[in-house]
Amino acid sequence: MNKDHGDASKSEQGRTKSSSKKDEASGDHEEDFRLVALAQQGDMSAYDELVTRHRGKIYAMIRNMVKNDADAWDLSQDVFIKAWKALPRFEARARFSTWLFRISHNVVYDWVRKRKIESAGELNDEIFDRDRIDLSARTAPAFVESPDDALSNSELREKISAALETLSPEHREAVMLKDVQGLSYKEIADVMECTLGTVMSRLFYARQKLQNLLKNEYESR
Amino acid sequence: MNTNPDEIKLALWLDDELTGSEFAEMEAWAATQPDQLKAREELREYRSILSAHMPASEELPYPDFFNSRVNQGIRDTQVAETKPVAPTTNPAGSSFWKSWLMPVAACAGMVLAFSIGRHGFGESASIVSNPPLNPSVNPVVYTPEEGVNAEWYASTGADATVIVLAGVSAIPDSTDFSQTVYVPTIREADRTATRELEGAETIK
Numbered sequence: 001m002n003k004d005h006g007d008a009s010k011s012e013q014g015r016t017k018s019s020s021k022k023d024e025a026s027g028d029h030e031e032d033f034r035l036v037a038l039a040q041q042g043d044m045s046a047y048d049e050l051v052t053r054h055r056g057k058i059y060a061m062i063r064n065m066v067k068n069d070a071d072a073w074d075l076s077q078d079v080f081i082k083a084w085k086a087l088p089r090f091e092a093r094a095r096f097s098t099w100l101f102r103i104s105h106n107v108v109y110d111w112v113r114k115r116k117i118e119s120a121g122e123l124n125d126e127i128f129d130r131d132r133i134d135l136s137a138r139t140a141p142a143f144v145e146s147p148d149d150a151l152s153n154s155e156l157r158e159k160i161s162a163a164l165e166t167l168s169p170e171h172r173e174a175v176m177l178k179d180v181q182g183l184s185y186k187e188i189a190d191v192m193e194c195t196l197g198t199v200m201s202r203l204f205y206a207r208q209k210l211q212n213l214l215k216n217e218y219e220s221r
Numbered sequence: 222m223n224t225n226p227d228e229i230k231l232a233l234w235l236d237d238e239l240t241g242s243e244f245a246e247m248e249a250w251a252a253t254q255p256d257q258l259k260a261r262e263e264l265r266e267y268r269s270i271l272s273a274h275m276p277a278s279e280e281l282p283y284p285d286f287f288n289s290r291v292n293q294g295i296r297d298t299q300v301a302e303t304k305p306v307a308p309t310t311n312p313a314g315s316s317f318w319k320s321w322l323m324p325v326a327a328c329a330g331m332v333l334a335f336s337i338g339r340h341g342f343g344e345s346a347s348i349v350s351n352p353p354l355n356p357s358v359n360p361v362v363y364t365p366e367e368g369v370n371a372e373w374y375a376s377t378g379a380d381a382t383v384i385v386l387a388g389v390s391a392i393p394d395s396t397d398f399s400q401t402v403y404v405p406t407i408r409e410a411d412r413t414a415t416r417e418l419e420g421a422e423t424i425k
Contacts, residue, residue, distance in 0.1 A: 056278035
């Protein structure tokens with residue numbers, strides 16, 4: 001009896017957390033749509049505001065995919081330039097952030113394809129590996145360590161990052177979109193241009209691997 | 222009767238994506254499935270660890286510069302799109318131009334250049350710079366310091382481009398600029414002075 005009550009209360013807690021997040025997010029989406037409508041009429045300051053609102057998410061996502069700060073900075077810039085060009089075609093059926101993630105997906109995979117052609121190497125996933133990336137490939141400011149980088153030095157984050165790096169790019173992207181960015185299965189399928197079943201299977205295997213790699217962390221909590 | 226949910230519904234329930242009657246239905250089913258309840262709890266824990274240590278958003282380095290680069294990129298693409306496309310010519314017209322008009326035009330050009338070289342520009346003539354490709358496009362002056370606003374204008378009176386920085390803290394009067402910049406001596410600035418001095422020494 002007590003166990004049932006405990007389970008029900010846990011279930012409620014989990015749902016309350018996610019629903020309050022959703023309420024908070026829905027206001028953000030309304031503001032996004034308002035700014036998008038202005039930007040579609042050519043209002044550059046509205047678009048600038050959209051860039052400011054979403055640049056952090058896009059940068060974090062791309063950085064975790066390409067494993068290089070300077071390239072992530074450049075590619076994030078490309079995403080927003082491409083998004084501006086495609087803005088007249090944006091319809092409010094999807095969230096603006098989801099739409100940006102879809103553009104990011106295309107920009108990152110185009111970049112990877114281009115680099116594979118340039119390097120004329122094997123068509124494998126090692127292009128995502130930090131050590132294989134030519135740091136002088138494009139112009140970008142030299143970076144100093146930011147407070148965020150200091151945070152990244154935390155032991156657990158390093159462990160998670162290392163565990164994520166063992167995943168294939170598709171699996172890593174699915175995990176990032178679902179468990180870090182909080183997208184729904186349907187949204188991930190839209191972003192990655194695949195079926196709901198593919199998303200579920202990718203997430204299942206990726207999570208299983210991650211959960212095994214981070215098993216000690218669970219047990220210590 | 223098989224009351225087990227399909228895989229999609231189960232995955233959505235495990236990830237807290239179900240709502241309304243579907244959620245209630247799954248909860249009723251899961252009440253007799255301790256393994257599934259445990260799996261959901263583990264998934265929630267895993268998600269909370271991941272989201273706590275992998276931020277969904279990270280402020281990128283030089284955020285203001287990032288925005289200005291995006292704006293610049295957009296302007297560049299707009300300018301590229303508004304550039305006039307070179308008219309296409311038919312092959313027959315092209316060969317006529319090459320055989321007859323081109324030599325004539327070249328001669329006329331040479332005569333004009335010779336004439337300008339001899340007489341120079343008249344008083345009424347003025348150097349006309351190329352008009353901007355897109356007059357509505359203004360360059361953006363990026364200021365790395367936060368809170369500083371930069372504007373620029375072309376001062377015809379001073380024949381200079383003036384950059385106005387609003388928000389920069391005042392430079393104290395006591396600042397000795399000679400300590401911060403390299404000021405060449407008269408001798409270093411004027412090479413002829415060296416030659417004159419050398420000449421004077423030779424006369425002696």
